[in-house]
Amino acid sequence: MANDPADVFVDAISYSIDAGQRLTLFLDALRQRGLQYEEHLAKLAPHVLDYDAELVCDGRQLARPVNYILAHIVPPPDVVIDELKRPFVIVDPRAGHGPGIGGFKADSEIGVAMKAGHPCYFVGFLPDPVPGQTIADIALAEATFLERVIARHPKAEGKPCVIGNCQAGWAVMILAALRPELFGPIILAGSPLSYWAGVSGQNPMRYSGGLLGGSWLTALTSDLGAGTFDGAWLVQNFENQNPANTLWTKQYNLYSKIDTEAERYLAFEKWWGGHVTLNAEEIQFIVDELFIGNKLACGEIRTADGTSIDLRNIRSPIVVFCSKGDNITPPQQALDWILDLYGSVDEIRAYGQTIVYAIHDKIGHLGIFVSAGVARKEHDEFASNIDFIDMLPPGLYEAVFEPKASAADNQDLVTGDWVLRCEARTLDDIRALGGNDLEDERRFATAARVSEINLSLYRALVQPWIQASASPAVAQAMRKLHPLRLQYELFGSQNPFMSWLDTAASEARQGRQAIADDNPFLKAQEVVSAQIVNALDNWRIMVERVSEQAFRTVYSSPLLQSAVGIDSSSPRRPRSAAKSKLHAELVAKRIEELRSGFARGGLLHACVRALLYVGMAKESADERGFEAIRRLRKQGEHARKLTLAEFKALTREQFFMLLIDQEEALRTLSDLLPPDPGLKGAALALIEQAVTARGPLSGPAAGRLDEVRRLFDSASPLDASPHGKLRVATRQGR
Template identity: 55%
Template sequence: MSAATHSHTPANPTSATPTSANQASASQPSASWGLGFAQDYWIDAWQRAILTLDTLRQRGNTWLERAQSDAPHVLGFSFELVVDGRTLPHPVNYMLVRIVPPEGTKTDPGKPPFVVVDPRAGHGPGIGGMKHDSEIGVALAAGHPCYFVGFLPEPVAEQTIEDVCTAEAHFLEVIARLHPDADGKPVTVGNCQAGWQIMMTAAMRPELFGPILLAGSPLSYWAGVRGSNPMRYLGGTLGGTWLTALSGDLGHGLFDGANLVANFEALNPANTYWQKPYNLYSKVDTEAARFLEFETWWGSPVLLNAHEMQWIADNLFVGNKLTSGEIRTSTGRRVDLRNIRSPIIVLCSQGDNITPPQQALGWITDLYEEDEEIVTNGQTIVYTLHESIGHLGIFVSGKVATREHAELASCMEMIDLLPPGLYEAVISEVDDATVHPELIHGRYLFRLEARSLDDIRALGNNDAEDNQRFATVARVSEINHGLYAAFARPAVQAMAGTQSADMARQMHPNRLRFAMFSDRNPAMAPIKDLAESVRADRKPVAADNPLLAMEQMASGLITTWWEGYRLARDALTEAAFVGTYGSPWLQAMVGLAAPNGATPSHSDATPPQRRIERDLAREAMAAHAEAELATRFEVGGLPAAVARAIIHVRLPQGSVDERGFAVLQALRKLQPANRRLGAGEAKALFRDQFLLLRLDQARAVAAIPRLLPDDANLRRKGWQAIHDVLHASGPLPEEGERRLRHLAELFGEKAGDA
């Protein structure tokens, strides 16, 4: 399934602009171009129209069937229910299921399980495992047991976002109990909306999590760049979140996820209103099956409790309170993302206009001002930046699954071993010049390169004036929401009932367009038989038919017109947003005027970017840990000496790849089981040695001889391990060789010996 670069249908192959009418027509001989070429075209055009209508009829019937199902999903794997969230003390509509490995696929009970959490952002569950080449598929192929967290179409009454986080923490506890022999804690994959929810859970219960993979997940909601990312202006153009409250009241306490789907589709009107339907029509012989597969998921909106959606809109979309530490639990505990102790892996794309890289990565610079703060806090952050894939393609595209997700899944244990810091994952294809290809998993080489906060800032972000504008939106939103609650809500709630809410949901355009083409519509009755007769006598037009060329030219012009409309609309939206919320008068009216009468729109008068406040308890713990670490320069024996030596040589290079890790893993597995370091012990070992080198590199290196055993044979084995790991990726740079020669002296070896 191909992936478009636009956000709302990248997993749908029908969203791409067609290059030919269909595969069948491309295989036909050239038209003779007598008077019959027009007849050939119009016969084909009529037949394509009938087949397109029949495809829409099938789509509508599928929608009707799924609307009547208790738990509609698009998972392509068999599964077993493990925990029903409705049975928990604080019931929720989430479910934990175990994925049954397909026949011929074996999982390793010693590997940490993968948990894929699907986004509840308007659509139903299952997209993370809809097909074999998916997040679940590549994790199974890598030998990891897999679990999936999905949800039912309707929420449990009164469930909250905090309840969902509590349920997800319980799911991880259950998984850990089911896998006592796993060498590491569960790896959690959060897609889109599920990403920020998982991050909140990990901030509250950090001890439960192994590595966390965020796929297209927004965490910094104000972030973006001018001339792009128009969705971040939506809260301002709507006057805040009062419309969210109105929608929930009209829905009789429920918020319709179809509204979120409509927002996604509005981002790319050319694709929504022309390219996707035309691509189906023009390639209906080959594209119908894939169109139906995607629309099965896209066309099943789910519901949220109104107060759930209001919380999301107030605290995240408009308030942007997650990375500033302004969210608190019901017990008053602050949700602080700096509490997370697991490696955090971010997969984002330049082609994503729903969660652009600035929103996926901006939380890092929201939390930290200096690179050293990341290390001091003990956080390991890895990101990989795709050049073009769209939003949904990040977690459903087969190409991304077999490249990015497959590499991340196979190298997750390597990532878990990384010392604290910021890294970029670089994935390159293996070629004839690649050294030691036998140590590489699959067709791609996975490499990690050290990065700095300046690399994140270079992606672009708001200046102080933009932050002031978004802060003004948040304040205006609070005022408008308060006015609505005080003056309009009582009347709206009195008028809205269950029946009117149900009718409004059924009449929503994102549902009506499915129902109107289903068998429920009497006008569609003859379409099925007509389609069968067309398939029995299909006459596709020749690829070089001039009328077909004119059709494709007209399609290109229509697409161009829609693109022009989108660009003009987005430019006007941004200009209106900047002008309105940058007004000193409006900022002053909502209490955001600069002190001493300065003009708020002037950069010198604008308050600095909001940042999470200091955590004195954490700082005290960090200081205590550093003091304790200073006593460990000569502690740890040969394993510490080997790890310290490897890190010392690699530090100037700032890069490691999977080949060295493969050698390290092989050496580790050669150790007797009763003497082999567990994953947690190995992680602590490498972390401590990195921190010791960072604390005092000269002292840490000078102490290596005092870590070595008296047994010359053991020292020789240790040196051999160092040499093998460091040379697995090819020759070392000059500085690396110099350091290695010095280490050889400390180990009592000759520099060239190995």
């Protein structure tokens, strides 16, 4: 701080003028937010899409009407769509906010998918549900939407890639388990599927249901709303997770950067303040079956006809994108459903599933959908390489992103600024992220039972009185008085005390006198702001610790666990996905079918088998190798006739052959080769190009490539020793 009193006085005057102008412009931004809020709610179908859209199907016109719609995104003039590429269908979450966040701006899920040449569709919804609609009705509607999309793209080389954002993720997975034939790859962005999972001392939102006594409060809120649940309460739950941002940082950031931040702030608030409602039946299902019950991953949810929803029925690749910085859907909640369903990677393969996960280091929950940086990196790579992901052999992989500039070899095979590499992982890699132990599982199971009891008591003793006294008029008044809505309406057109801002804000902009960053009073302001944030963070940490300790204390009680039917001495988890003996029998039958087909096929089968044999030693694959394989697919008349789905089936068949009996798969490989040395030589050259697309091979992979060379060069079949070394064998008896 300057020592001269005159300098201090000048700095103080400059700061006062600047602070006054900032305050005026800040209030004007809040007023614009209020006016924007009113204008947004007045629309019949409010959304925040940054693209023109054409209505394809109105869910209200279906046999079982819902408030969902399917829209085709109109490509901008500078975007060229390839009708041979699979369409993308983006499904936005109905978790309190309105639709459109998947296409919020050019750098978005929709934007990068269209940039990659894919037709795009959007599944959104209207602010209010159709009376009586259920989650099952919505699933049926979305199945119809996908059927319409597939019918509109008969030339596409694959089924639609479906992106489920946040809460839309579990809805997409339920439908994919019931109608797997409708889906291409599925991308789950920030989607919780294992609601009990987490790490002690972090992300305490999972304790909320138990601390509130279960879902009876959800039923009460719906009853007070005359059968309608106000989504603003869900948004309030999100905001409560970070009081420093809610109460201070978000508004202070606007105030301190008022000259540059207002436009971005208003664009985000247009979505954040577009609250929607749900039917009581919908929200009760979500809370009972998912939030508190955690039944999806264990196969305990059933349809009206008794069909169990088993996520192992999904046949499409599943891409899980989550972040360590996400306090709403931490990696454990995004990934631990895999541990609930499978005992090993071999079990994942036995079900023919391909699961790819990517974990961001720090981005928050909303950043997964709205961050331009995430869109240009992760979402762009997923969109550009969706066929590569679709062709991966069954198993568990982690997606790793490497800057294109650091890729020394074959940069011409890279489509964007990053190289997508998928590395093989095991279930231990997911366990290493942290998660529940057996005691934690018992606590959450106890909380779920307590919730069921309290809900039954509420329905028997209290609900009739509440429903008799609630009315639509009172419910509407309660929604308008919700604190989140009031913060918008207080600065809207109905407040006459805000009218002076038109003139004052105009004068502040014309006479704007921003101060230098080294102004001592501005520095003091930043220090005070940091202290406020620190105090609110400390408050949050204290509340989280107390909440966690209270939950653990209450639901660890052996007496309470016994009272609700949880065996505290059992070494088994209270809930886990059931194993199917029939599936094991089907797998055994399929293995026998594969064994009988080792020597059937031709050059293409041999090339794919050889590629997989070398690639399995590397335990990873990247987009450069797939681009080279794409060229291999174009070789030969038969290969060109194969569709992508047929080529994928061929690849999986050869992969499973190598898994069940690698020695026999290699011994019979020579039987698949043609006698023409020229054809074999050309095929071998393409194989070498594919497997070395990332650079020269070393170690076991290089040794396997040498074995493949000998197989292709030999005129006789080759046998394999138990150690994998091949030796020439004569064709005795052939």
